[in-house]
Amino acid sequence: MAMVPNDLPPILFDQLSDAVAVVDAREAHLPLIALNRTCREVLALADGPVAGQPWEVAFAHTAAHGVPAQLQRAVATGEPFAIGSLPYTLGPAVRPPWRPHQPTFWDWQVTPLRDPAGQVARLLVVMVDVTTRETSAGTGMSGATQSERERDAFLSLISHEIRSPLTSIKGFAQLALREVRGLGEGHARLARQMRVIEQQADRVARLVGDLSDAARLHEDRLALKPAAFDLTTEIRSVVEEYEATPDLHRVALHAAATPLLVRADPARIRQVIQHLLANAAKYSPEAGQIAVTLEPQGPQARLTVRDRGIGIPVDELTRIFGRFYRASNSLAGGLGLGLFIAQKIIARSGGQLRVESTVGQGSAFTVTLPLAEEA
Ligand code: ADP
DSSP: OOOOGGGOOHHHHHHOSSEEEEEETTSTTOBEEEEOHHHHHHHTOOSSOOTTOBHHHHTGGGGGGTHHHHHHHHHHHOOOEEEEEEEEOOOGGGOOTTSSSSOEEEEEEEEEEEOTTSOEEEEEEEEEEOHHHHHSTTTOOTTSOHHHHHHHHHHHHHHHHHHHHHHHHHHHHHHHHHHHHHTOGGGHHHHHHHHHHHHHHHHHHHHHHHHHHHHHHHTTOOOOOOEEEEHHHHHHHHHHHHHTSSOSOEEEEEEOSSOOEEEEOHHHHHHHHHHHHHHHHHTOTTOOEEEEEEEEETTEEEEEEEOOSSOOOGGGTTGGGSTTOOOTTOOSSOOSOHHHHHHHHHHHTTOEEEEEEETTTEEEEEEEEEBOOOO
């Protein structure tokens, strides 16, 4: 097996438990250069030459997830990208023999490799099996440890207990604020203090909400209420709401005027978009523009939130979707739950959340959701 990245000895390449493929980025049909043993097993390819096989043949099942287009973009831009928890819906002929009936789930990371002239010459594709993480909860499979289940139960309980006193703190703060404002200008300082109490109560409510959502999503107990709604209207409204805040970032929205009907839980999709916008702002400390693009792409709606912020180190691109994971670039404040929640909600809505990023240049998070039938 020649031409392994960085001349890694073939024996080591084959011993990796992650699936690794190297693709020739100079040809439009992205032929394979090398696959390691795990990758052959995943694809159920017999031993023998695969070199030269186009991506769309060996990885035919990835077309449904828009991966080929994503690869072409990586070749054009040189930007790495990651996809969290991509399910393999393999046909019987190419089903991994050790899991004959269940789908397997893989975190993907694609890194463009440049030649000495700076041209993207290869794509390094690494797939990590996260099936245990994705299916352990609620299915009786052995993956969720006793301590994880205890932690989920504890988090659910504690969030529930914090929520009711918090509701009265917020309610009384609002009431007091209204009364203080009625007392006139002389009490402006007191009014500001009451406002801080109210804002901080909101902040605790969001943290507690995230803890409880994450615990419920991990155990697959979060009830979604799908309905057909227009994603364009929803996104316009989130962006308007965002622009009404005192934040310094400007949001440029590019969305067609025509409706894009999807079927999902509108409140949860709104939560995801709000979080992606909040992250785009949080991780662009120099302010700057955030671009939000919404467009149809085949049978899907595609939403991208792009910032020009600090970016994410390439080796952490897939890990940022993990529960409680905060990357080495992370800034003060945050539990590392938002992207875990976002990714789970989108996956449960039949879509995908992916990220492309370059350190120092910014990040782009893309959500795809299946379009609803008009009827
Ligand atoms: P957090 O509360 O830590 O922001 P998230 O789950 O939203 O949690 O994000 C996980 C990690 O991913 C963050 O800690 C940060 O390191 C990284 N991250 C998320 N969004 C961005 C972004 N737009 N730019 C750079 N890094 C990001």
